[in-house]
Amino acid sequence: MMATSEEESGEETATDTEPEVLTGDHFMMGDTACAEGAIAAGCRFFAGYPITPASEVAERISQRFPGLPDAQYIQMEDEIASIAAVVGGSNAGKKSMTATSGPGVSLMNENIGLAAITETPCVIVNVQRGGPSTGMPTLPGQGDVMQARYGSQGDYPMIAYAPGSPQEMFDLTVEAFNAAERYRTPVIVLADQTVGHMTGKVSIPDSVETVDRPRPDDEIEPETFLPYDNSVQVPPMAAAGEGGRVHVTGLTHDERGHPDIDVDTHEKMLGRMMDKIDDNREEICRVQRYRLDDADVALIAYGSMSRSARDAVDQLRADGVDAGLFRVITPWPFPIDEIEALSAAVDRIVVAEMNLGQYVTPVRAHAACPVDAHTHPGGAIPRPDEVADTVREVIR
Incomplete structure (x- = not known):
């Protein structure tokens, strides 16, 4: 078979005409x-x-x-x-x-x-x-x-x-x-x-907001640059070849990136790594609430399962059950404050997910009300009526 160039064939690829x-x-x-x-x-x-x-x-x-x-x-x-x-x-x-x-x-x-x-x-x-x-x-x-x-x-x-x-x-x-x-x-x-x-x-949209990693100053001093500086939560990151003398290792390391198998070093390194996420949970964690203002029972779901759960809420409301949906958009870090507040506002929670009960475990650990589960081994999204039936059963 003879190969034909795009110029010869007169065809255009998508990348010839599409913007970034x-x-x-x-x-x-x-x-x-x-x-x-x-x-x-x-x-x-x-x-x-x-x-x-x-x-x-x-x-x-x-x-x-x-x-x-x-x-x-x-x-x-x-x-x-x-x-x-x-x-x-x-x-x-x-x-x-x-x-x-x-x-x-x-x-x-x-x-x-x-x-x-x-x-x-x-x-x-x-x-x-x-x-x-x-x-x-x-x-x-x-x-x-x-x-x-x-x-x-x-x-x-x-x-x-x-x-x-x-x-x-x-x-x-x-x-x-x-x-x-x-x-x-x-x-x-x-x-x-x-x-x-x-x-x-x-x-x-015409404009997409983007974030770039923190970078070191233009003039990097190889002898003093600290790619894992513990004095800030997110240290500047130099790219390889920029003169920062960066050492990258999977071993516990000091602020220079050099291996340092020491308990104090490990505690400082890991503490800062965890804190930069834990201290910013309010900014990172995202949830969506649907018909929860007067709800007595809340469904928790994420991903495609939340689509079925939302329809289940509407079915339950039509039957006189005051149900609502708490959709988790960021499963991790776990939305501790939001789950605690939800569990204080409703009588019962039902976690609906396409597995045999995974996310329900941390929900139970942080909820102040009874927590039940609608589980499914996967292969198909549970129908809204099936989810609604579980809610009806647990609130009897």
Whole structure:
């Protein structure tokens, strides 16, 4: 077969005519919207490995990056190499991301921990599917919500966003990059197959607010520069090659980045890493309330499950049950204050999720009222009437 150039064929690729940010209204798949959100946020390095149901994110990036200045897409040999490349790309100064599903995150977790301890901003998109293991590649699940928080070993902070629509796949990917850059930390977009493969209206504004990581002054003094300065919550981050003499290691390290296996050093390093997220929970945590003002029972849901839960609330209201929805947009850090306030205002909480009871555990730990669960092993979103039936049963 003879190859024909674009000039010879007269055909144009999308990148020949498309601007960097595709402003306006679009009819777009969630995975595609995620890719566009990353581009709008300034992502210019992507490393990944194909996996259902996240492959469309990488596919869209691979189509768009050739038309963007200084953008690089690499298909790696596996997920371990993908996240390692993302950590490296970010340390080279690029806003970096990967996209995968639960089995891929399982392989990435060691280097997600590396990103956490080295305070490397990056975004990991997990389009969840039914698990465990290979599970159900083409069907939805929410079984990775605890993996997102505790997948790697040790203590480290985590921010995760759970989009519930193609529009939020765009919006929350932008927010994920902004949070990663603002706090110098890995951030997870915790989507699922339903939202990733859902097609709907996506409005991209003319101006997208973006955040860049704190950078050192123009004149870096190699002898005095502290890439992990404990006197500030988020130290300036120098890119490799800028003269900052940066040492990047997964070992416990001092403010210079040099290994220092010392209890006091470890406590200071880890304390600052945790505090920069914990002290900013009010700014980071996002929830959405629906019909909760006079509610006696509250449903808690996140991601695509919140769509079914919202309809369940309307069904219950039609039957005279004073129900409301508390939608968690940022599962992590856990919205402690918001859950405590909710549990003080209602008589009972029901957590609805597509797993066998994961997020309900921290809810029970912080709620002052009885907490029940509507669980499902994944593979399909529970119908609104099924969720409503659970609520009716527990309030009898």
